[in-house]
Amino acid sequence: MAIIKCSECGKEISNKAKSCPSCGIEVKKKVTLFQAIGVIFLGVSVVSVVVSNTDTSAPGLARSIASSTPSTTLVNSSYSSELTASNEKFKRGQYGVLTYTGEIINTTGRKLSYVQVEINLYDKNKGQIGSTLANVNNLEPGVTWSFEAPIIEERTKTARVAGITFF
Known part of the structure; x- marks a missing residue:
């Protein structure tokens, strides 16, 4: 007191x-x-x-630029294992917020303190107009993380996972 x-x-x-x-x-x-x-x-x-918790697709938006390669694989040399982004797509939520979603599976065999997925955003002419990211803490081994990254650039037509950072 x-x-x-x-x-x-x-x-x-x-x-x-x-x-x-x-x-x-x-x-x-x-x-x-x-x-x-x-x-x-x-x-x-x-x-x-x-x-x-909303699952409505964003009408009129193209799939990922990397649609011919459905997943992006990046290796973090400190673990000698890979994390893969897959099932990437655009989604528009209940309040009109555009997001880029996908899944990452922790295949490292250990709990990861931090995982971040970085996404580049492109306009209809495939010019980069921005980027976004999503992150998670304490990703358990063998667990799939369903990421969702908000997009504020309304001109976004395509996107690509540019990097996955983890430790």
Whole structure:
């Protein structure tokens, strides 16, 4: 318990008090930086779950540039094993958010602390107009991660996995 000054009358009161016993004004609680970050994280998590639970395809969008090669394989030399992105496609969520989705299987035989998939975005002329990414922590061995990366560039017509980072 700490003693603070009432913002209205200036008398000393407990920081646990709901109101000042002298003047009756409600004591406003200060929100810590940690609490604010927690609320923001919770909000982003809820939006992410809502968007990821929608399964409507994005009409009129082309498949991946790499559609002739349905998966992209990249090797991280520190594990001598590969992670592969597959089942890549565009998806438009309930609120109109365009995403690029796919799956990555952890074939390294060990839990990965962090995995990130980087995706390059292209317009109708195959010019790169941006990039996006998705990441996950603590990917267990043998587990498939269904990634979903948001796309804010509405001119996006095709996309390609540019890299997979893991450790």
